[in-house]
Amino acid sequence: MSKIGIGFIGCGGIHRAHAPHVVEHPDAFIACAMDVNEEAVKKHQADYGTECGTTSMEELLARDDVDAVVVCTPTGYHPDAVIAAARAGKHVLCEKPMAMTVAKCEEMAAACDEAGVQLQLAFVRHYCNEWLKMREVIHDGMIGRPVVWRSVSGGSGAPTPWFFDKELGGGPFIDGAVHNYDWARFTFGEAERICANLRRLKQTTTAWDTGTAVVDFESGDQLIMCWSWGLPGFGSTVRADGAHDVLGPGGAIMFPGDGKLSVRLEDGEHLVEFEPDTGADWFRRQMAHFIECVQTGRQPQVGAREGIEATRIAETILNIGDRPGVVEL
Ligand SMILES: NC(=O)c1ccc[n+]([C@@H]2O[C@H](COP(=O)([O-])OP(=O)(O)OC[C@H]3O[C@@H](n4cnc5c(N)ncnc54)[C@H](O)[C@@H]3O)[C@@H](O)[C@H]2O)c1
Numbered sequence: 001m002s003k004i005g006i007g008f009i010g011c012g013g014i015h016r017a018h019a020p021h022v023v024e025h026p027d028a029f030i031a032c033a034m035d036v037n038e039e040a041v042k043k044h045q046a047d048y049g050t051e052c053g054t055t056s057m058e059e060l061l062a063r064d065d066v067d068a069v070v071v072c073t074p075t076g077y078h079p080d081a082v083i084a085a086a087r088a089g090k091h092v093l094c095e096k097p098m099a100m101t102v103a104k105c106e107e108m109a110a111a112c113d114e115a116g117v118q119l120q121l122a123f124v125r126h127y128c129n130e131w132l133k134m135r136e137v138i139h140d141g142m143i144g145r146p147v148v149w150r151s152v153s154g155g156s157g158a159p160t161p162w163f164f165d166k167e168l169g170g171g172p173f174i175d176g177a178v179h180n181y182d183w184a185r186f187t188f189g190e191a192e193r194i195c196a197n198l199r200r201l202k203q204t205t206t207a208w209d210t211g212t213a214v215v216d217f218e219s220g221d222q223l224i225m226c227w228s229w230g231l232p233g234f235g236s237t238v239r240a241d242g243a244h245d246v247l248g249p250g251g252a253i254m255f256p257g258d259g260k261l262s263v264r265l266e267d268g269e270h271l272v273e274f275e276p277d278t279g280a281d282w283f284r285r286q287m288a289h290f291i292e293c294v295q296t297g298r299q300p301q302v303g304a305r306e307g308i309e310a311t312r313i314a315e316t317i318l319n320i321g322d323r324p325g326v327v328e329l
Contacts, residue, residue: 001027001295003027003028003029004027004067004068004291005028005031005032005063005065005066005068006022006030006031006066006067006068006069007031007033007060007061007063007066007069007070007090008030008032008033008034008035008044008069008070008072009034009035009060009069009070009071009072009081009085010073010077010081010095011033011034011040011044012040013159013160014072014095015070015072017279017280018070018072018093018122018287019044019047019048020280021280021283021286021287021288022070022287022291023048023049024284025287025288027295028287028291030048031052031063031066032050032052032053032054032059032060033045033048033052033053033054033060034054034055034056034059034060035055037055041054057081057084058084061085061088061090062088066090067090067294068090068091068093068118068290068291069085069090069092069093070092070093070094070095070122070290071093071094072095073095074162074169075095075099075174075175076099076162076165076167076168077168078094078095078099078108079099079104079105079108081094082108082111082112083107083108083111085117086108086111086112086114086115087111089115089117090117091117091119091120091290091294092112092117092118092119093120093286093287093290094119094120094121094307095122096121096122096123096178096307096310097170097174097175097178097307097311097314098121098304098307098308098311100167100170100174100315101311101315102308102311102312102315105304105307105308108307109304109307109308112304118290118293118294118300119300119303119304119307120289120293120301120302120303121300121303123182123302123306123307123310124279124282124283124286125179125282126301126302127281127282127283127286127289128277128282129274129276129277130255130274130277131183132274133261133272133274134253134255134261135183135186137253137263138187138246138248138253139187142248142250142251142253142263142265142270143246143247143248143249143250143251143252144251145219145220145221145248145249146217146219146220146221146248147221147247148221148222148246148247149180149184149221149222149223149224149244149245149247150224150244150245150246150247151223151225151226151227151243151244152227152238152242152243153172153176153226153228153229154227154231154236154237155231155235155236155237155240156229156230156231156232156233157172157209157228157229157230158175158176158229161205163175163207163229164205164206164207164209164229165205166206166207167206169207170207170208170314170318171208171209171318172209172210172227172228172229173196173208173211173213173225173314173317174311174314174315174317174318176227176229177213177227177314177317178310178311178313178314180223180225181215181223181310181314182302182306182309184215184217184221184223185217185306185309185313186306187221188217188219188221188223189218189219189221190217190218190309190329191215191216191218191309191312191329192216192218192328192329193215193326193327193328193329194213194214194215194216194313194316194317194320194326194327195213195214195325195326195327196212196214196317196320196321196324197211197212197320197322198210198213198318198321198322199211200322201228201230201231202230208318208322209228209229210227210228210229210230211226211227211228212227213225213317213320215313215317227242239256241256251263251266252264257271259273259276260272260273260274289301312329316329
């Protein structure tokens with residue numbers, strides 16, 4: 001079987017989490033890299049030894065040796081890249097969030113369906129042992145149901161300005177928090193009601209950077225997010241990767257931990273171990289799954305549906321904005 005040729009569309013920060021796992025994969029290679037910024041293309045080529053580099057997406061998509069693409073552009077540009085790739089017959093691994101609106105996500109999903117290409121969403125927590133263990137502890141009933149998952153994050157947020165642009169990145173309540181919406185759906189099932197109240201601490205940006213959102217699920221479980229990316233650049237007020245607990249009628253889970261989940265029950269603390277892994281492991285497993293799906297035609301574990309439903313929660317929260325209200329989904 002010939003090797004799967006992968007093209008990168010967007011060669012910024014997150015593409016560096018993916019690219020090494022194509023290079024090291026025995027059944028794949030990087031066929032071409034594209035970015036609108038020529039310097040980013042050159043840096044990619046120097047770092048990963050990719051012969052083909054271009055600033056033209058059309059040129060990349062016209063290549064026969066590109067079987068599949070990884071879309072790593074700013075979120076607002078995901079739809080153009082995914083739809084063009086699908087029409088060119090290329091399978092797609094698309095970074096999260098899928099797009100800024102459900103309508104755009106649906107266009108992307110339809111284009112991939114029509115072209116008969118795979119669409120995988122890069123919700124990398126699905127390959128992380130700690131997140132999988134958190135879900136398992138909840139499903140095992142160790143702390144009872146329904147639960148309230150509280151998520152707190154506070155810092156200056158993402159490194160490049162587009163993340164704070166309303167149209168391109170949308171700020172933390174879509175960009176970072178979409179991981180939580182996806183994980184909550186994966187763990188609890190469908191969302192049914194949302195309330196939110198957002199703010200803008202940074203006066204220079206157009207996206208909401210701070211606020212609170214409460215998502216109720218049909219199961220009775222709840223996700224409460226109290227997040228900010230609106231602070232000056234001194235780092236985070238809590239752990240850099242946020243602070244989480246899950247409260248249930250029989251106890252609580254606290255994480256992230258140091259290789260263990262702390263589960264507090266009436267009789268004291270129980271440390272639940274999981275096999276320690278790193279971000280590189282998650283991204284490696286995710287890429288291996290994508291390559292396997294392209295090879296076999298198997299549907300990806302995390303696809304358009306996950307992208308659409310997580311975006312639905314995000315879009316609803318952003319639309320509520322600073323006019324607090326309750327929206328039934
Ligand atoms: N999975 C994760 O945990 C995770 C982490 C960070 C970012 N992301 C997502 O990955 C995507 C990219 O984020 P990033 O951190 O790499 O951003 P970045 O700003 O570091 O890189 C984006 C790159 O895209 C290029 N670009 C801009 N417009 C383009 C276009 N139209 N076509 C091709 N290239 C274009 C830019 O020149 C830049 O090199 C976003 O959707 C972001 O939300 C996911």
